[in-house]
Amino acid sequence: MAKPRADDEELRKAAEAAIDVGEGKQKIAIAIRVTKSNSIWAKSGRLNRHMSKPRVLALTTTYSPQGQKPKALLHVLKYSSGGVLEPAKLYKLKHLIKVEVVPNDPTGCTFMLGFDNLRSQSVAPPQWTMRNIDDRNRLLICIFNMCKEIMGHMPRVVGIDIVEMALWAKENTPKVTHQVKAQDGPVASVLTQSDSKVTVERDLVSQAEEEDMEALLGTYVMGIGEAEAFSERLKRELLALEAANVHALLGSEPQIQEVLQGLEAATACVDDMDEWLRIFNVKLRHMREDIQSIESRNNKLEMQSTNDVGLIEELDKLLDRLRIPSEFAASLTGGSFEEARMLKNVEACEWLNGAIRGLEVPNLDPCYANMRAVREKRAELEKLKNTFVRRASEFLRNYFASLVDFMINDKSYFSQRGQLKRPDHADLRYKCRTYARLLQHLKGLDKSCLGPLRKAYCHSLNLLLRREAREFASELRASTKASRNPTVWLEASAGPGHTANSADTSNVSEAYSKMLTIFIPLLVDESSFFAHFMCFEVPAFVPPGALANGNKNSSDDNDTNDDDDDISFIDSDGNDxxxxxxxxxxxxxxxxxxxxxxxxxxDFYAVVDWAYKIDPLRCISMHGITERYLSGQKADAAGFVRRLLDDLESRISMQFNRVSIMFGTLEKIAQGDQKHADIILLENYAAFQNSLYDLANVVPTLAKFYHQASESYEQACTRHINMIIYIQFEKLFQFARKIEDLMYTITPEEIPFQLGLSKTDLRKMLKSSLSGVDKSINAMYRKLQRNLTSEELLPSLWDKCKKEFLDKYESFAQLVAKIYPNESIPSVGEMRDLLASM
Known part of the structure; x- marks a missing residue:
């Protein structure tokens, strides 16, 4: 190779420090500076340098102490921020399959290394650019030598002339060989520069081949103008030589035999290879099945991960439901009920109501309903609800009492001497409306709390209304000036020539009319306001003021009516x-x-009696006034007002009818025999009706007496039938009456634990009262039959008796089903069938 430069030794030392070669087990064959880039060469042939990064490539051989073949590695080193080399990438040369020089680089200094074990073959490998051709050839020849020596094969070379590489290696490499002991015997190895300062490698071609190539090149020096023509000529001569070689081989029989033997050996090898391939195919199939199994488990894990994420999201939503806002908790457990705080209290109630509903099915997924956290939070909300309901109920009871006490203690609210005061409850209702929404939310939270609140309101307001009526009636009587009319005309002994006083007593009727005009609309308004304020779910009452405006008999400008009852039912969201x-x-x-x-x-009775004493004839006009007010009342609205008007009409009629001494005589006769008083009355009233029936249809005045006798007959029948029923079933209905009395003060669940009302007491009472119920019913019939002297009355009385007994027993059965749900008694149907068969 070319002589190394002075800085190569320093680069080698820096590479050894970065690779950490250890105790001589790993040696660096070459270390050389390169530039790494992933850019594409432009048409001008220039590389985009802004994508280039400085790197150092180092080839190392690793020797195993067990005597195994050495391993060849290619290290990619990069410079840290401090300028120190550090490992960046590691390649094994045994996976190198291709070395390709980039064709667009005219210098030939840029090449790519292709490995068969890269994870992503779709990404182009990095391009390595050397400083010059010598550096490139030094590195590539070192790579080729290592591949040939250690792995026994060469990578595919693209874009590099092997001949030129061989010539360059021959000129720049001293021929020094070194034997390395390997498992398969001694092989030529590479001496690293650290040992001999030069790279010694095996020749790419043998010496003989090199001499032949030189001779060939010398022969064809003349006439060679282009490399392509020369290469084409070499190919033609190579084909001719190969054809001559094949002809020579075929012409020699020994050689043919050797070829056949070689083919047979190759066939055996192919068979062995086929067997190995089958084995590998089985293993690959098993591996494929394992991969499919792994993928299936991986899919399940991914699904489980997705489900876990969804579960966490659901649990987060559930936890958000279970959170109690601190401001609502403070309002529910210890907040004030002053008017300024009512908006906060109502918001807290709405949240609490929604939170309780939110933890109930179907608002909550049934799978969460029995979770411990949900059950505990539901119990906590119930405790919070009970605490707030108790506090709010106690406040409202005291509030109602304080409002009424304030009005009662102020005399200006009531009629005084010389001044009739019309009751004015506008301020009272305005203050109550402040808590109307609170009451509606209390009903939604705990409907049972309304009973005591209604009682407290009724008790407080009853004191105010009675005081107002008493003061008004007293002043009304005192301020009405009228002389008494003589009443001798009522006496039976009065002669036909007696004349009555003609004094004017019309103001007495006017006083009675004013009493009704002022208080009947007031009572209707109070009934309507109470029904809405206390959250009764009933149809609307008569519009306030309509009754008074249609029946006013006085011209008093102050007799106006409060049409301010604007309370309506709303749900927790504020909707009607x-x-x-x-x-x-x-x-x-x-x-x-x-x-x-x-x-x-x-107080109304007192006015009627006062008017009667002044002039009994005023009962006629008062009767008409009462009748007009009564006709304007609905049967299902303000029931007490209607009953009051009925009672007034009955009282007026009773006062007027004192000329009818017949019924009085009947009553006196009956009182003479207390034991059979009701029997005497019902038989006499029945006889009176029978004798007066035809005549009463013709004379309207007598019809009134007929109806009076009919009512008295019904009342006597009812008293007598009830007496007979209670004689036979006294214990049964006394037990029911005790239960009804206790239901006003305690809950139904607590009644079975009261003295004398346990389940055992119920069973004992049922056994004593109903064990021989048919005999008891027969006894009722015999007693009814024995006391009557008029046999024609017996069937109707017996039917009334059975109906009354069945109604009472049905009420008793409903009480037992409500208080003792697990106790069995004879059904109402069974009792009805038994009565029908008697």
């Missing part, structure tokens, strides 16, 4: 609710209204 199941709560509403307004009727 259109109730379609109103009748389900209508009974509960009427019971609450009874508690709200009970007691106020006494």
């Amino acid at each position: 609710i259109k109730s379609n199941n109103g009748p389900t709560e209508l009974g509960t509403l009427n019971e609450a209204l009874q508690e709200l307004l009970d007691g106020i009727q006494e």
Whole structure:
């Protein structure tokens, strides 16, 4: 090779330091500077230098202590930021299959090395550019020698003239050989520059071949103008020589025999090779199956990874649901209920309601419903709900009481001497509306909390209404000036020539009308406001003010009506609710209204009695006034007001009908026999109806008495039937009455744990009351039959008795199903069939 330059020794030392050759096991054959690039040569033949990077290529041989063949390696070294060489890439020469000089480089200093084990064959290998042709030839000849010596084969050479390479090697390489002991025997090896300072390699061609080539070249020196013509001439002469050689071989039989033997040996080798290929094919098939199995497992792992990512996302969403915002927790557990804080409290309620619904199926995926975290969070939300409901209920009970106490203690709210004061609840309702949304959310959180709140509101407002009615009625009577009319005309002994006083008592009727005008719309408004404010799901009441405007009999400008009941049902999102199941709560509403307004009727009765004492004839006009108000009431709205008007009409009728001494006589007769009073009454009223039926259809005045007798008959029948039923089934219905009384104060689940109402007590009572139920029913029938003197009344009374008993038993069965769900009693259908068969 060409003589190394002075800096090659320093480059070798730097390469040894970077490769860390160790204790002589790895030696550097050559180290040379190159430039690495991936650029494409332009048409001008210039390389784009901006993509070039300085590198150092080092060829090393590694010797194994076990005596194995040495290994040839190609190291690519790069410069660090401090200018120190460090490893960048490592290639094994046994995988080198091609050396190609870039054709676009006119200098011939740029080449590419092709390896068969590169991961991506679609990416072009890097291009290595040398400083000059000598450096290129030094490196490539060293590579060829190593491949031939160690691997026993040469890479494919593209774009390089082997002859020129051989000539260059002969001129620049001293012929020094060195034997290396290998497993297959001594072979020629390469002395590294560290040993002899020159590279010693085996010749690319033998000495004889080289002399023949020189002679051949000398023969054809004359007339050679171009390399292509010379190469074509050599090819033709080579073909002629090969043809002569084949002819000579065929002409010699020994040589033919040797060829045949060689072919047979080659055939045997081919057979062996075929067997090996079959074996390799089996192994490859097994390897392919293994690869498919690995790919299948890899696909499953990828699927599992995707599922894990999806699961984590779902769990993150679930965790976000389980988080309780601190500001809502503070409002629910310890926040104030002042008016300024109500918006925060309502927002906290809406969040809590939504959070509870969000943890319930179907809003929550059923697979999460039984997770421990979900169950614990659901319990935590329930605890939070109970705490807030308890705090809010306690506040509202105290708030209702404080509002009413404030109004009761202020006398300016009530009628005073010389001044009738119309009740004004506008301010009270305005303050209550502040908490209307809160009540609706409380109903959504825990519907059972509304019962005590409704009772507290009814109790407080009842005190205010009764006080207002009492003060108004007292001042109304005191401010009405009217002289008493003599009432001798009512006495039976009054003669036909007696004349009554003609004093004007119309202001008495006007006073009664004013009482109704002021308080009946007020009571209707209060009933409507209470129904909406306390979240009853019932149909709308009569529009406030309509009744008063249509039935006003006074010209008082102050008799206006509050049409400010604008509370409507809304859901947790603030949308109006259109109730379609109103009748389900209508009974509960009427019971609450009874508690709200009970007691106020006494003041109306007092006005009626006062008017009757002044002039009994005023009962006629008062009856008409009451009838007009009564006709304007719906049967399902403000039920207490309708019952109040019914009672007033009945009381007025009763006062007016004191000229009818017949019914009074019947009552006196019945009172003479307490044991059979109801039997005497019902038989006498029945006889009265029978005798008056035809005549009452013709004379309207008598029809009133007929209906009065009919009502009295029904009342007597009901009392007598109930008495007979309770004689036979007293324990059964007393047990039901105890349960009903306790349901106002405790929950149904707690009743079976009360004294005398356990499941054992129920079974004992059922055994004593229903073990011989057919006999008890027969006893009822016999008792009813034994006490009646009018046999024609018995079938209707017995039917009434069976119906009343069945209704009471059905109510009892519903109570048992609600309080003792696992206890079995005779069904209502069985009892109905039994009664039908009696």
